[in-house]
Amino acid sequence: MVLQARGFDMDHTTAEARLLDAADALFYERGIQAVGMDAIRAASGVSLKRTYQLFPSKEHLVEAVLRRRDRAVRDALAAYTSARPTPTERVLAVFDYLRDWFDEPDYRGCAFINSFAELGGTSPNVVDIVRTHKRAFADHLAALVAEAGGPPALAAQLALLANGAMVTAAITGDVGAAREARAAARRLLDADAAPGTAVPAASGQPPA
Template sequence: MDLAEAEARLLDAAEALFYERGIQAVGMDQVRAASGVSLKRLYQVFPSKSELVRACLDRRDHRWRARLAAHVEGRPEGAERVLAVYDWLYEWFTEPDFRGCAFINAYGELGAVDPAVADAVRAHKGAFHEYLADLVASVGGPERAVGPFVLLAEGAMTAAAISGSPEPARQARSGARQLLAAT
């Protein structure tokens, strides 16, 4: 097995295990077993669990933002694109393996003790904020309105994870529609 294949298998296994069970609950031996990669190769690719977690978060960030952008770009320009963010959240929340935002979860587990994880989470949340800022600006919304749009989305993520219902996305969409009307 070459290095690229080992890395892909390790990331697939770790990401699934971390998201399902939590980062601290999963040991490197469990990642090794789920990936089929030897422990020696695992530590060649990722010398520490922190590096593995960071790589998982980086990969998830790119995939998450690409999926969101593809959904939003499929909508007509204007307010519909802002509202499409909350429609996409609803779809995400209905996925059978939805367990909340992996970044919020990671920060809750490791943000206070692992600066690399905290940085990865902040980078993801910052990129999401910038994305929403661009959408809000495209409809002539003021910069001061961006924070409430972000909080609606972030709150929906947390509420959906805790409640086990996708409905917080619908509620956030309603709030976003009201914000758009007011701005």
């Protein structure tokens, strides 16, 4: 599909996808407040008129970006953890997922935590999207912990570990935050297990 900016038409789906891709990348790299609609227009190749037809305000675009990222993260995490053979390995896989994510060269923290830090005081819709995403993450962990025979309190502790690792890795640039969080998660799982039934190390995974 040829860009509208070059004088050709662009269908609704293509224009929307280009805008969301451009906005997502720019917001994540620079921060939401530092990116204007004109920068998004230039990066996407969608005219400013068409941009505002699809997203009447920047806030509408921010919300659409976060909702799309929410679905993508949920799907990716579910696929990653479900590939492990045992319930305990699926719990620890959450932290392996974080390790892989932190190791990406463009990692700049959790987009939802970042968005809340920027807009939490001014945008109730963004707050709602962020809280919904974090609840879904916690619910996924709770389901994995329940399958492994652990209590809800353990799931809440692991969610705190995971979110803390996201922030720490963004600030320090150290992928080791995921490794340390995983080690702490193993200790919590071991402590919750019955005496003599410590959680075995997952095959092929980094030692705690």
